Amino acid sequence: MKREDFVKVAEETLDSLPEEFRIRIQNVAILVEDFPANQRPPNLGQGGGLLLGIFQGVPATKKSVFDVSVGPAHIVLYQKNIEAVCSSEAEVRHQIRQTLIHELGHYFGMTEEQLKDV
Numbered sequence: 001m002k003r004e005d006f007v008k009v010a011e012e013t014l015d016s017l018p019e020e021f022r023i024r025i026q027n028v029a030i031l032v033e034d035f036p037a038n039q040r041p042p043n044l045g046q047g048g049g050l051l052l053g054i055f056q057g058v059p060a061t062k063k064s065v066f067d068v069s070v071g072p073a074h075i076v077l078y079q080k081n082i083e084a085v086c087s088s089e090a091e092v093r094h095q096i097r098q099t100l101i102h103e104l105g106h107y108f109g110m111t112e113e114q115l116k117d118v
Contacts, residue, residue, distance in 0.1 A: 001092055006079050007032055013097045021104075024060065028107055029074040030100070035081050050081040053099040061109030075103040 010030055014022070036051055057073020077099055086092045105115045 001079070001083065001089060003032065003079065006077075006092075006096065009093050009096045010077060010100055013100050017101075017104075021108075025104065025107070026060075027072040028057070028104075029072050031074055031076045032079050033076055035078045039081075050084060051078060052082050052085070052095065053077045053103045055103040055106035057107070059109040060107055073107060075100065075107070077103075 010032065014025075014030070017025075036054075039051070053076060055073065055075050077096065082095045082099060083092055086095050102115055
């Protein structure tokens with residue numbers, strides 16, 4: 001998938017979220033990279049153990065007015081890893097949505113255990 005199409009799917013995912021969630025997402029950058037810096041490029045069909053996305057920052061539930069600002073929180077989607085675990089463009093689109101929603105869950109302070117049900 002071309003990078004601009006990948007980014008467009010991520011933007012469409014954000015736009016499709018219920019307004020009650022969208023209005024609470026503040027100062028969060030959504031980035032797309034090929035794969036994490038410490039990972040070699042994935043092989044096609046290599047699924048298990050690949051990091052598909054990551055939230056980096058202070059969860060909204062933990063922020064305080066006394067915190068020193070270190071810049072915006074951000075979510076990174078790893079395009080090549082997402083593509084490696086999918087076998088069609090439709091699956092890639094679905095996985096982008098799932099990964100972005102999962103990482104937004106971390107932004108809202110949810111743990112991995114809590115996100116299993118989402």
